[in-house]
Amino acid sequence: xxxxxxxxxxxxxxxxxxxxxxxxxxxxxxxxxxxxxxxxxxxxxxxxxxxxxxxxxxxxxxxxxxxxxxxxxxxxxxxxxxxxxxxxxxxxxxxxxxxxxxxxxxxxxxxxxxxxxxxxxxxxxxxxxxxxxxxxxxxxxxxxxxxxxxxxxxxxxxxxxxxxxxxxxxxxxxxxxxxxxxxxxxxxxxxxxxxxxxxxxxxxxxxxxxxxxxxxxxxxxxxxxxxxxxxxxxxxxxxxxxxxxxxxxxxxxxxxxxxxxxxxxxxxxxxxxxxxxxxxxxxxxxxxxxxxxxxxxxxxxxxxxxxxxxxxxxxxxxxxxxxxxxxxxxxxxxxxxxxxxxxxx
Amino acid sequence: xxxxxxxxxxxxxxxxxxxxxxxxxxxxxxxxxxxxxxxxxxxxxxxxxxxxxxxxxxxxxxxxxxxxxxxxxxxxxxxxxxxxxxxxxxxxxxxxxxxxxxxxxxxxxxxxxxxxxxxxxxxxxxxxxxxxxxxxxxxxxxxxxxxxxxxxxxxxxxxxxxxxxxxxxxxxxxxxxxxxxxxxxxxxxxxxxxxxxxxxxxxxxxxxxxxxxxxxxxxxxxxxxxxxxxxxxxxxxxxxxxxxxxxxxxxxxxxxxxxxxxxxxxxxxxxxxxxxxxxxxxxxxxxxxxxxxxxxxxxxxxxxxxxxxxxxxxxxxxxxxxxxxxxxxxxxxxxxxxxxxxxxx
Numbered sequence: 001x002x003x004x005x006x007x008x009x010x011x012x013x014x015x016x017x018x019x020x021x022x023x024x025x026x027x028x029x030x031x032x033x034x035x036x037x038x039x040x041x042x043x044x045x046x047x048x049x050x051x052x053x054x055x056x057x058x059x060x061x062x063x064x065x066x067x068x069x070x071x072x073x074x075x076x077x078x079x080x081x082x083x084x085x086x087x088x089x090x091x092x093x094x095x096x097x098x099x100x101x102x103x104x105x106x107x108x109x110x111x112x113x114x115x116x117x118x119x120x121x122x123x124x125x126x127x128x129x130x131x132x133x134x135x136x137x138x139x140x141x142x143x144x145x146x147x148x149x150x151x152x153x154x155x156x157x158x159x160x161x162x163x164x165x166x167x168x169x170x171x172x173x174x175x176x177x178x179x180x181x182x183x184x185x186x187x188x189x190x191x192x193x194x195x196x197x198x199x200x201x202x203x204x205x206x207x208x209x210x211x212x213x214x215x216x217x218x219x220x221x222x223x224x225x226x227x228x229x230x231x232x233x234x235x236x237x238x239x240x241x242x243x244x245x246x247x248x249x250x251x252x253x254x255x256x257x258x259x260x261x262x263x264x265x266x267x268x269x270x271x272x273x274x275x276x277x278x279x280x281x282x283x284x285x286x287x288x289x290x291x292x293x294x295x296x297x298x299x300x301x302x303x304x305x306x307x308x309x310x311x312x313x314x315x316x317x318x319x320x321x322x323x324x325x326x327x328x329x330x331x332x333x334x335x336x337x338x339x340x341x342x343x344x345x
Numbered sequence: 346x347x348x349x350x351x352x353x354x355x356x357x358x359x360x361x362x363x364x365x366x367x368x369x370x371x372x373x374x375x376x377x378x379x380x381x382x383x384x385x386x387x388x389x390x391x392x393x394x395x396x397x398x399x400x401x402x403x404x405x406x407x408x409x410x411x412x413x414x415x416x417x418x419x420x421x422x423x424x425x426x427x428x429x430x431x432x433x434x435x436x437x438x439x440x441x442x443x444x445x446x447x448x449x450x451x452x453x454x455x456x457x458x459x460x461x462x463x464x465x466x467x468x469x470x471x472x473x474x475x476x477x478x479x480x481x482x483x484x485x486x487x488x489x490x491x492x493x494x495x496x497x498x499x500x501x502x503x504x505x506x507x508x509x510x511x512x513x514x515x516x517x518x519x520x521x522x523x524x525x526x527x528x529x530x531x532x533x534x535x536x537x538x539x540x541x542x543x544x545x546x547x548x549x550x551x552x553x554x555x556x557x558x559x560x561x562x563x564x565x566x567x568x569x570x571x572x573x574x575x576x577x578x579x580x581x582x583x584x585x586x587x588x589x590x591x592x593x594x595x596x597x598x599x600x601x602x603x604x605x606x607x608x609x610x611x612x613x614x615x616x617x618x619x620x621x622x623x624x625x626x627x628x629x630x631x632x633x634x635x636x637x638x639x640x641x642x643x644x645x646x647x648x649x650x651x652x653x654x655x656x657x658x659x660x661x662x663x664x665x666x667x668x669x670x671x672x673x674x675x676x677x678x679x680x681x682x683x684x685x686x687x688x689x690x
Binding site for chain 1: 431453
């Protein structure tokens with residue numbers, strides 16, 4: 001490793017001399033091999049790197065180590081605005097921060113499922129592992145995960161269960177099914193007998209689990225309450241209102257509407273309140289996620305609070321531990337959710 | 346470039362033979378040197394890569410080219426949830442998609458300003474250029490941009506003007522100042538004489554420009570209308586409501602409240618409506634951005650529609666053109682905004 005030839009620049013030896021360590025120690029710090037370096041030494045070396053303005057030369061550095069200092073984040077979504085979902089944004093932020101603090105970067109790519117195999121990030125070897133947020137029908141999701149597993153690199157999959165998945169796969173998810181059960185229990189306790197679940201057409205395992213949780217709750221209570229699933233073309237305001245309006249034209253008002261997430265529930269609620277239907281007196285409305293946006297809904301909405309940022313952090317921690325130890329210690333991490341009754345008790 | 350030694354695997358020669366092209370052509374396709382390859386050949390090579398399951402071997406590929414197939418996205422934000430802002434999420438999605446289609450990945454890192462210089466992404470040479478979304482006081486923003494420029498790589502900076510910046514810097518932004526003027530014109534036409542601008546304490550150039558645009562409008566009209574700036578601790582619902590409530594305790598109701606963005610305006614509006622103040626009869630409320638979320642506000646809000654996704658796309662296109670030609674053709678891209686009067690005319 002030498003400086004850029006075009007102008008005088010600090011070399012790794014200059015840094016080593018200034019920090020009173022060996023060039024190998026400087027190299028260890030630069031390449032993140034921290035098992036060989038004390039925290040105090042790391043700090044001293046970093047101070048001298050900064051002071052001397054040392055930068056690795058791109059054509060002379062140790063390729064084998066540095067190439068593995070990035071984790072790939074794959075977001076399979078049919079929408080080009082693959083970061084439009086606030087849950088995904090929070091997960092990515094939590095993940096990126098944990099990785100960055102350990103001196104890994106996060107390389108991100110969103111794509112429709114059909115483009116996954118040929119995507120740049122999948123053909124690129126420069127990542128040490130993959131994290132994946134995958135939507136779509138179950139067979140396509142599983143096919144995508146298989147593609148990732150085929151790369152023989154560690155994979156963390158968000159928001160789905162994969163019982164019996166390969167040894168080098170780990171899943172991190174919030175307890176969506178448990179959240180669904182909390183919603184079911186809440187509605188059954190209020191004598192709701194018919195629940196309309198409004199979900200986007202694009203399948204997401206988390207949404208499937210939320211609906212399954214409501215059915216669990218009904219089964220556990222031995223109730224005869226019914227759950228009807230209404231698919232909207234997307235989770236946009238307009239699509240949700242169009243689907244819900246069409247439904248209301250030919251069906252009686254259900255006892256409760258449960259949205260796949262808070263924006264879906266809010267769009268449904270506003271259709272109702274704009275028509276003069278009273279929430280929660282005439283119909284109960286429940287969302288999911290409880291991000292900042294749900295505070296803006298009026299009337300106040302019942303929801304389930306999602307630990308999205310912590311889900312991202314947990315994935316980062318699991319990946320870092322895997323890279324250190326060679327295997328995932330836990331195959332499946334489930335983070336708890338919290339029920340927020342809002343003001344519609 | 347050879348296959349993985351541990352098991353038989355297709356080599357670049359196998360792909361070349363199957364696609365009836367030279368190994369150099371396969372290498373060109375893999376490394377994105379598309380100026381040398383026809384679309385039909387590219388397709389044929391990619392088909393064979395997929396069919397044969399060819400993957401580059403990590404320790405034997407052409408480093409110099411492949412290392413430059415990623416663009417770094419730096420988000421300087423004091424909040425760890427650096428993707429909490431919907432504008433930033435949209436920009437990142439638009440940028441990532443344009444880059445990905447040209448076979449570049451996007452490597453993303455968020456950090457507080459103080460950590461920029463020592464951040465992994467800045468010390469990592471494997472990117473071909475940087476895009477940067479930078480908040481903070483102006484001197485700190487300029488220092489951050491200088492840091493980026495020091496890396497001698499092309500830089501695209503979002504959402505600020507940099508007149509006279511280095512030759513290898515380009516800015517891409519929406520016309521925030523023009524948006525502010527539209528808001529000012531709208532309010533002056535409705536005889537508003539005192540405007541309260543509610544902004545988060547963390548400075549953002551876009552927000553500064555929006556407020557400056559309102560003042561432009563007042564000056565252009567020769568009006569005596571006054572603009573008061575109220576800083577909230579953050580743009581969260583709770584912080585905005587706390588700051589606005591404290592303001593209202595010691596000041597008369599202003600003629601209009603302009604939020605730094607839609608969530609800020611909505612938090613202010615809900616404080617008013619929850620207190621029985623009528624919008625827009627007693628006070629006008631104007632937001633900024635017009636993303637999906639603003640549709641959920643009641644009463645309907647006046648806002649300015651932001652082309653955030655297009656801002657990201659434009660940045661990607663500018664960066665790709667720069668990498669191809671060696672220089673930025675335009676130093677500053679300004680995308681127009683659209684005024685949306687909502688229902689508060």
